[in-house]
Amino acid sequence: MDSELALNSSxxxxxxxDYIAISLANFGVSSLSGMIIGYLLxxxxxxxxxxxxxxxxxxxxAKLFDAFNDPIMGFLVDKTNTRFGxxxxxxxxxxxxxxxxxxxxFLPVTTWSTTAKMAFMYATYFFYSITGTIVGVPIxxxxxxxxxxxEERTKAIQLGRTIYNIGEQAALVIVALGFILTKNxxxxxxxxxxxxxxxxxxxxxxxxxxxxxxxxxxxxxxxxLIDGFTYIYKNKQFLALFLASLLNCFKWLxxxxxxxxxxxxxxxxxxxxxxxxxxxxxxxxxxxxxxxLYRRFEAKTLFIFGIFWYSIGLFIVxxxxxxxxxxxxxxxxxxxxxxxxxxxxxxxxTADCIDYWEHKTGLRQEGLAFSLMSLKNKVGLGLxxxxxxxxxxxxxxxxxxNSILAHQPQQFLYxxxxxxxxxxxxxxxxxxxxxxxxxxxxLDKKKMAEISAELxxxxxxxxxxxxxxxxxxxxxxxxxxxxxxxKAQRARDAARERAxxxxxxxxxxxxxxxxxxxxxxxxxxxGRTEEEQ
Numbered sequence: 001m002d003s004e005l006a007l008n009s010s011x012x013x014x015x016x017x018d019y020i021a022i023s024l025a026n027f028g029v030s031s032l033s034g035m036i037i038g039y040l041l042x043x044x045x046x047x048x049x050x051x052x053x054x055x056x057x058x059x060x061x062a063k064l065f066d067a068f069n070d071p072i073m074g075f076l077v078d079k080t081n082t083r084f085g086x087x088x089x090x091x092x093x094x095x096x097x098x099x100x101x102x103x104x105x106f107l108p109v110t111t112w113s114t115t116a117k118m119a120f121m122y123a124t125y126f127f128y129s130i131t132g133t134i135v136g137v138p139i140x141x142x143x144x145x146x147x148x149x150x151e152e153r154t155k156a157i158q159l160g161r162t163i164y165n166i167g168e169q170a171a172l173v174i175v176a177l178g179f180i181l182t183k184n185x186x187x188x189x190x191x192x193x194x195x196x197x198x199x200x201x202x203x204x205x206x207x208x209x210x211x212x213x214x215x216x217x218x219x220x221x222x223x224x225l226i227d228g229f230t231y232i233y234k235n236k237q238f239l240a241l242f243l244a245s246l247l248n249c250f251k252w253l254x255x256x257x258x259x260x261x262x263x264x265x266x267x268x269x270x271x272x273x274x275x276x277x278x279x280x281x282x283x284x285x286x287x288x289x290x291x292x293l294y295r296r297f298e299a300k301t302l303f304i305f306g307i308f309w310y311s312i313g314l315f316i317v318x319x320x321x322x323x324x325x326x327x328x329x330x331x332x333x334x335x336x337x338x339x340x341x342x343x344x345x346x347x348x349x350t351a352d353c354i355d356y357w358e359h360k361t362g363l364r365q366e367g368l369a370f371s372l373m374s375l376k377n378k379v380g381l382g383l384x385x386x387x388x389x390x391x392x393x394x395x396x397x398x399x400x401x402n403s404i405l406a407h408q409p410q411q412f413l414y415x416x417x418x419x420x421x422x423x424x425x426x427x428x429x430x431x432x433x434x435x436x437x438x439x440x441x442x443l444d445k446k447k448m449a450e451i452s453a454e455l456x457x458x459x460x461x462x463x464x465x466x467x468x469x470x471x472x473x474x475x476x477x478x479x480x481x482x483x484x485x486x487k488a489q490r491a492r493d494a495a496r497e498r499a500x501x502x503x504x505x506x507x508x509x510x511x512x513x514x515x516x517x518x519x520x521x522x523x524x525x526x527g528r529t530e531e532e533q
Contacts, residue, residue, distance in 0.1 A: 013147045013215055014156065021211040022142055022156050023163040025091065028204030029139045030167030031197045032102050033377075036128070037252060038171055038276075039190055041385050042259045043106060045392070047187045048117050052397060056389025058122060062129055063382030070375035071231075073133045077141070077367025084214075086367065087138035087145055091209030098131040098205075099198035106194040108187035133374055135205065140370035144351050145214040148459070150452055154294070154348060161343040162287045169280040171197060176273045184269065216364070231357075231368050236440070238353040238369060242376055243437035244303070245346045249380020250430035251310060251339065256384050257423040260392075264411045265419060266325045274329045282337030290344050298444050299345045299352075304435055306341035311432040313338075318424035322416075346373070352443050359451045359458070391422055 044050045080086040105124045109117060143156040174196050178189035232239055255276075262271040293302055313335025320331060350373055358364040395418030398411055411419075 012149060012152060014149075014152050018146060018212060019156065019159055021208040022146070022160045024204035025139050025142060025208035025212075026160040026164040027167040027170070028201035028208070029136055030164040031170040032099070032201050033132075033136075034168035034171035035102065035175075035194060035197055036105075037168070037255055037381060037384075038259065039175065039193070040105065041256060041388060042263075043186075043190050044121060045389075045397075046263075047108065047190065048110060048121070050114070050117055050121060052389040052392040054118065055121070056386045056393075058118075058125065059382045059385040059389070062125055063379050063386075065126065066129055066133070066375055066378045066382075069130060070133055070137070070371045070378070071368065073137050073374075074365070074368035074371025077137055077371065078365050080367075084209075085145065087142050087214060088209050088212060090134050090138045091205050094131060094134045095202055095205040095209070098128075098135045099202040101128045101131055102201075103191075103194050103198050106190045108191050110187060129378065133371070133378075136374045136377075137367060137371045139205075140347070140350075140373060141366040142208070142212060143347070144354055144366045144370075145216045146212055148216050150448070153351060155291075157347045157351065158287075158291050158294075158344050161347055162284070162340075165280070165283055165287055165340060165343045169276070169284075170200070172273060172276045172280065176270070179270055186269070231365065232372055235353060235357050237356055237443050238350070238372075240437045240441040241346065241349050241353060242372060244434045244441070245373065246376045246380055247434035247437070248307060248342060248346075248431050249376065249383065250387075250433075251342070251427045252380060252384040253387060253422060253427040253430070254314065254336070254424070256388050257419065260388075260419050261423050262325070265322060265416050271325055274325065275332060278329055278333035279336040279339070282333045283340040283343070286337050286340030287343060288340075290341060294344075294348075299349050300438055300441050300444070302341050303345045303349070304438055306338045306345070307432060307434050309338040310336065310342075311428045314424045314428035318421070318428065322420055349441070349443070352448050355448065355451050355455060356443055359455055362458070387426070388422065391418065391426075395419065395422075 041055060044055045045052050077086055077090070080089060082089050084092065101124060105128060107120075109120055112120065143153055143160060146156065147153055171193060174193040175189060178192045179185075182188045182192065232242060258275050259269065259272055262275060263269040290302070297305075313331075317328065317331045317335050320327070322328075350369055354364065354366055354369050357369075395415045396412060397415055397419075
């Protein structure tokens with residue numbers, strides 16, 4: 001990458017094709033995550049007949065695994081340095097296994113034994129967790145590496161997250177179509193939807209992988225593996241954002257409970273589209289207005305506003321109680337419309353945290369930051385599914401009997417009231433807690449403008465450092481000498497590289513100071529004031 005490119009963050013870099021590519025990438029990954037969020041749990045409990053308690057335990061174990069899986073993936077992304085960049089290789093080479101495992105997760109293995117079904121559930125979900133991280137982390141971080149221009153980055157994030165929201169609703173549309181084609185056969189409907197969405201997602205992700213170009217330079221010094229587990233508490237701004245976003249994930253209880261509410265309270269699973277679509281449309285409309293709101297207000301302010309609106313709105317619908325389905329659906333349109341803010345603001349704030357950390361430490365760790373946000377999503381989904389599974393068991397949910405064709409058991413009044421509370425009161429109360437960590441988040445537009453200006457100079461300096469380091473290695477033939485080295489010799493080589501890096505940085509910094517002094521003296525002699533300079 002050209003040093004001039006790295007330096008000039010006011011220049012524009014993205015074409016319409018780039019915006020289309022990043023939008024398609026977001027659509028691809030969100031369409032599959034929408035399928036998982038909305039239908040996997042009911043597929044396990046109502047199609048395969050696995051008990052809610054067993055699924056809750058599986059989700060809990062999977063999220064403990066992700067606590068190690070995601071930071072390691074972030075470390076690998078930050079260490080990646082290929083001709084395709086650090087993010088794109090994972091889209092190009094890992095999309096196929098990712099979409100195939102989503103199809104496998106919804107295989108209608110209803111005739112298998114309970115033990116075989118449990119093994120199938122664990123195997124496919126853990127493989128999905130791994131491949132989802134491999135593809136998901138680069139998708140989240142793409143907007144931060146395809147342009148150094150903050151305005152372009154913000155526009156790419158806003159457009160990408162808007163399309164992301166549409167992608168999540170794609171699962172709803174395909175599933176609704178599946179119910180019509182299969183005459184309400186749940187098993188075949190979910191399998192059909194998984195196939196269609198996986199094909200669409202595969203093409204979208206591959207197009208993005210081959211189209212986009214990474215333009216933000218990688219610093220000469222790369223992070224260590226241990227950084228993946230210490231970053232979150234060292235970067236205090238990111239920690240505040242992470243905790244707020246994690247607590248806000250309890251809003252997914254609403255989405256996860258829709259299918260249970262329409263099936264077992266209103267007695268018609270095809271009503272799901274009337275509960276989900278208005279909320280999705282309202283959210284999409286809000287996302288259209290978010291760019292205009294962001295020009296006038298801070299991202300943190302909009303995030304807090306969205307949390308209060310969402311929580312108060314859901315609680316009001318809960319107080320109205322179980323009434324005609326169309327009344328509940330209409331009220332939900334207004335209560336959840338503001339959720340479009342949640343699809344944009346956390347990503348913009350994460351990008352700001354990445355710049356803040358690069359400015360503070362010299363390390364640019366997009367992979368690590370977005371792997372932790374991916375971990376947040378997975379932990380949030382795990383908490384959502386664990387909470388639903390646990391409280392379904394607590395409220396005595398009666399699972400369908402797979403030995404009886406199209407069996408839809410009656411639920412106790414106590415169970416139905418518990419489901420309604422899980423649908424509205426639980427997400428309203430728990431997601432409101434997300435406001436607390438945001439009071440410790442201090443980055444604003446003024447601060448980020450200062451950081452951006454200083455990063456221009458820092459990145460240009462790092463490009464000079466990398467060029468001199470590469471030149472030094474070429475002159476000394478050092479790369480050839482690194483072959484067939486013992487462990488102790490490689491350790492000494494690494495220490496020598498770090499010493500050379502520090503020496504070159506000091507040399508470049510000294511040259512900058514001397515240059516600035518010379519310019520200052522020259523301006524002083526010519527009589528120019530600091531304002532004119």
